[in-house]
Amino acid sequence: MGTNTLLDADRSAVVVIDLQGKLLEMAWRYEMVLAATRRLMKIAGLFARPVILTEQYPKGLGPTHADVRAVYDEIETPKRFVEKVSFGCGGDDGFNRALDEVLPDVAVEDRQIVVAGIEAHVCVMQTVLELLRAGSEVHLCWECVSGRGEEYRRHALDRMQQAGAVITNHESVAFEWARSKDHEAFGAVNRLLREGQIEG
Amino acid sequence: MGTNTLLDADRSAVVVIDLQGKLLEMAWRYEMVLAATRRLMKIAGLFARPVILTEQYPKGLGPTHADVRAVYDEIETPKRFVEKVSFGCGGDDGFNRALDEVLPDVAVEDRQIVVAGIEAHVCVMQTVLELLRAGSEVHLCWECVSGRGEEYRRHALDRMQQAGAVITNHESVAFEWARSKDHEAFGAVNRLLREGQIEG
Amino acid sequence: MGTNTLLDADRSAVVVIDLQGKLLEMAWRYEMVLAATRRLMKIAGLFARPVILTEQYPKGLGPTHADVRAVYDEIETPKRFVEKVSFGCGGDDGFNRALDEVLPDVAVEDRQIVVAGIEAHVCVMQTVLELLRAGSEVHLCWECVSGRGEEYRRHALDRMQQAGAVITNHESVAFEWARSKDHEAFGAVNRLLREGQIEG
Amino acid sequence: MGTNTLLDADRSAVVVIDLQGKLLEMAWRYEMVLAATRRLMKIAGLFARPVILTEQYPKGLGPTHADVRAVYDEIETPKRFVEKVSFGCGGDDGFNRALDEVLPDVAVEDRQIVVAGIEAHVCVMQTVLELLRAGSEVHLCWECVSGRGEEYRRHALDRMQQAGAVITNHESVAFEWARSKDHEAFGAVNRLLREGQIEG
Numbered sequence: 001m002g003t004n005t006l007l008d009a010d011r012s013a014v015v016v017i018d019l020q021g022k023l024l025e026m027a028w029r030y031e032m033v034l035a036a037t038r039r040l041m042k043i044a045g046l047f048a049r050p051v052i053l054t055e056q057y058p059k060g061l062g063p064t065h066a067d068v069r070a071v072y073d074e075i076e077t078p079k080r081f082v083e084k085v086s087f088g089c090g091g092d093d094g095f096n097r098a099l100d101e102v103l104p105d106v107a108v109e110d111r112q113i114v115v116a117g118i119e120a121h122v123c124v125m126q127t128v129l130e131l132l133r134a135g136s137e138v139h140l141c142w143e144c145v146s147g148r149g150e151e152y153r154r155h156a157l158d159r160m161q162q163a164g165a166v167i168t169n170h171e172s173v174a175f176e177w178a179r180s181k182d183h184e185a186f187g188a189v190n191r192l193l194r195e196g197q198i199e200g
Numbered sequence: 201m202g203t204n205t206l207l208d209a210d211r212s213a214v215v216v217i218d219l220q221g222k223l224l225e226m227a228w229r230y231e232m233v234l235a236a237t238r239r240l241m242k243i244a245g246l247f248a249r250p251v252i253l254t255e256q257y258p259k260g261l262g263p264t265h266a267d268v269r270a271v272y273d274e275i276e277t278p279k280r281f282v283e284k285v286s287f288g289c290g291g292d293d294g295f296n297r298a299l300d301e302v303l304p305d306v307a308v309e310d311r312q313i314v315v316a317g318i319e320a321h322v323c324v325m326q327t328v329l330e331l332l333r334a335g336s337e338v339h340l341c342w343e344c345v346s347g348r349g350e351e352y353r354r355h356a357l358d359r360m361q362q363a364g365a366v367i368t369n370h371e372s373v374a375f376e377w378a379r380s381k382d383h384e385a386f387g388a389v390n391r392l393l394r395e396g397q398i399e400g
Numbered sequence: 401m402g403t404n405t406l407l408d409a410d411r412s413a414v415v416v417i418d419l420q421g422k423l424l425e426m427a428w429r430y431e432m433v434l435a436a437t438r439r440l441m442k443i444a445g446l447f448a449r450p451v452i453l454t455e456q457y458p459k460g461l462g463p464t465h466a467d468v469r470a471v472y473d474e475i476e477t478p479k480r481f482v483e484k485v486s487f488g489c490g491g492d493d494g495f496n497r498a499l500d501e502v503l504p505d506v507a508v509e510d511r512q513i514v515v516a517g518i519e520a521h522v523c524v525m526q527t528v529l530e531l532l533r534a535g536s537e538v539h540l541c542w543e544c545v546s547g548r549g550e551e552y553r554r555h556a557l558d559r560m561q562q563a564g565a566v567i568t569n570h571e572s573v574a575f576e577w578a579r580s581k582d583h584e585a586f587g588a589v590n591r592l593l594r595e596g597q598i599e600g
Numbered sequence: 601m602g603t604n605t606l607l608d609a610d611r612s613a614v615v616v617i618d619l620q621g622k623l624l625e626m627a628w629r630y631e632m633v634l635a636a637t638r639r640l641m642k643i644a645g646l647f648a649r650p651v652i653l654t655e656q657y658p659k660g661l662g663p664t665h666a667d668v669r670a671v672y673d674e675i676e677t678p679k680r681f682v683e684k685v686s687f688g689c690g691g692d693d694g695f696n697r698a699l700d701e702v703l704p705d706v707a708v709e710d711r712q713i714v715v716a717g718i719e720a721h722v723c724v725m726q727t728v729l730e731l732l733r734a735g736s737e738v739h740l741c742w743e744c745v746s747g748r749g750e751e752y753r754r755h756a757l758d759r760m761q762q763a764g765a766v767i768t769n770h771e772s773v774a775f776e777w778a779r780s781k782d783h784e785a786f787g788a789v790n791r792l793l794r795e796g797q798i799e800g
Contacts, residue, residue: 003762003763004732004763006726006729057381060381085381087379088206091380121368121371122372123375126376132204133205152369155342155367155369159368162361166762167759168755169721171722172721172756175726179687179688179691181656181660181686181687197749256581257581285581286579286580287579321571322572325406329404329405351542352597355567356572358567362403456781457781521771526606532604533604548797551742552797555742555768555769558761
């Protein structure tokens with residue numbers, strides 16, 4: 001675990017936390033979160049990186065936002081869907097098994113987990129701190145993470161950074177996975193990014 | 201002491217510092233501080249976590265704000281009231297005894313102290329640094345901490361974070377104490393939080 | 401050197417850097433810097449803490465602002481005046497001798513230097529980093545430090561904090577030197593602070 | 601590598617990354633970046649410090665902005681021009697050779713690399729993290745670094761700072777290289793800075 005590392009595609013996975021419609025629409029700048037997370041998942045697809053999608057207590061809180069689910073269903077890459085009742089994903093055996101399955105040859109302390117989702121100060125916070133304590137690196141995409149209340153979100157990002165998370169964004173993720181314009185996936189990634197930069 | 205830890209209910213206590221009427225009403229966004237601290241104390245009650253309430257020289261500065269005192273009196277949980285003349289609570293033997301009494305089986309270096317109160321750059325600062333130096337963890341609720349002058353408060357939060365305090369909020373405290381929606385206290389906590397998010 | 405320490409009066413000194421009229425009036429929020437530094441020096445006087453006043457090349461840049469000089473002349477406390485040509489005070493033998501003279505019984509690594517002055521990103525920066533590298537603690541008063549350009553100042557404060565300086569203010573300095581309302585100097589300090597909080 | 605060091609002229613070099621016209625004009629506050637980087641290069645010239653100028657895939661993205669190139673051509677100091685396809689300069693052998701050539705007697709871990717360029721969250725990020733991981737110090741000039749999107753830039757600066765980069769500016773660079781008003785280059789530097797402070 002370090003804060004001066006770049007992402008290596010072969011030890012990275014994406015985790016998308018609790019982007020359930022009811023909750024998501026209460027989050028600050030949720031359209032940005034929605035657009036950026038969709039793009040992040042497509043980028044994972046282009047680099048064939050695994051994606052884990054979680055839902056918190058869907059019976060009560062409803063399913064993942066349809067636009068997020070559509071991309072999840074569409075991308076061709078190792079993927080896992082996890083339903084949970086614990087706020088932090090690490091409190092759920094199914095989540096930990098899913099991580100082991102999608103990164104079978106990567107030791108926990110070598111893993112680089114790219115995180116999107118809500119709420120920054122609740123389920124994202126608990127998941128990120130659990131991952132960091134386990135020894136994995138966390139790269140948190142600021143434009144893919146939110147929650148109710150701008151100030152709650154801002155301080156949550158600071159706390160995760162203080163704990164050792166790297167605050168990044170889906171564009172940086174893409175360029176780090178590629179490293180060079182000559183990477184075979186870069187042409188397709190570049191076309192996607194040229195649709196315009198996602199802003200708040 | 202770490203900055204990547206989540207709160208564990210069984211080693212946490214809440215400290216509410218000097219929310220005396222005269223001082224409180226001079227603090228930046230004091231209604232937010234008042235509302236959030238009241239809710240934090242109710243949450244402590246629901247999880248049966250101890251609460252210590254302090255007053256700085258009440259003969260001169262007056263008693264705790266009536267709305268804070270009312271919740272303190274109402275909650276059924278281990279609690280202690282401490283009058284002091286030192287600015288930092290740690291300079292007062294009564295405060296240190298109170299901590300030992302409410303967390304009798306938790307070593308100083310395992311304690312997680314959740315802090316609310318005023319003023320960020322004076323009594324809260326000195327208390328937080330004393331607790332950190334003793335080896336305890338401090339989780340400071342940003343929406344429960346203020347003082348005269350927004351800029352004084354902001355830099356004080358930064359300094360406490362730099363010294364190792366975690367900047368959190370009462371909602372994160374509640375979700376970390378619960379960890380899962382199936383925690384027995386979560387139903388009541390959830391009803392409390394649904395009254396609306398407290399903002400500045 | 402730590403970032404979780406409070407000031408102890410008996411190992412502290414105040415350094416006021418290059419508050420020369422010509423330069424000072426070009427600094428962002430210079431009236432605040434002027435008022436706060438004057439008060440900081442008076443507080444040093446009340447606690448009998450030493451004050452070192454420096455000037456950068458006064459032949460070219462002119463003397464210290466008259467309002468700062470007046471307080472320097474008036475306070476009864478160990479004091480030293482240093483003229484220099486190096487931007488950082490540590491590059492000047494006279495400055496280092498002055499520190500040794502006013503804190504004769506305090507080892508370099510036990511010293512707590514309270515800093516005011518301009519410009520944040522030039523002479524203050526070089527002085528603070530030299531002090532930190534020598535092993536002393538630096539407590540930088542944000543409202544007593546400025547320079548041309550708000551953004552230059554802001555990033556300079558961040559850099560000094562990253563290097564290990566504590567960002568504080570003259571009120572926190574006073575309450576840390578006193579520690580308790582029963583300190584013999586606190587009555588006079590309290591009267592001074594009641595003249596109103598200094599803001600930008 | 602530390603974050604409490606000042607620049608020493610004899611172990612410093614300047615790296616100017618990908619200030620190509622097409623890209624540059626899409627960057628936030630690009631006129632500031634342009635003016636400040638030009639001045640930084642002139643300062644390097646006055647102190648006879650080496651400058652490395654890079655271009656990302658110029659066939660596709662076009663050449664360096666003419667105003668930057670003009671200063672590069674004009675200054676009399678060791679200089680190298682590097683074309684690359686990897687986003688991070690460290691992924692390019694030519695860049696690493698250029699650094700060795702312009703700082704032949706300075707061990708990698710003693711090097712202080714002053715960085716300007718775009719985009720903060722892509723090529724600058726990857727270059728800076730590579731330099732830090734190699735053990736060199738990085739001094740990043742905030743007013744010489746940008747990219748599309750203010751928020752992308754801001755978080756990128758934070759990430760580089762967290763990784764150990766020092767956030768500085770061309771004025772601080774000049775005053776640290778000089779250390780004293782009596783440095784032989786300071787007269788010329790001072791004339792340059794008196795043309796006015798560069799702001800956003």
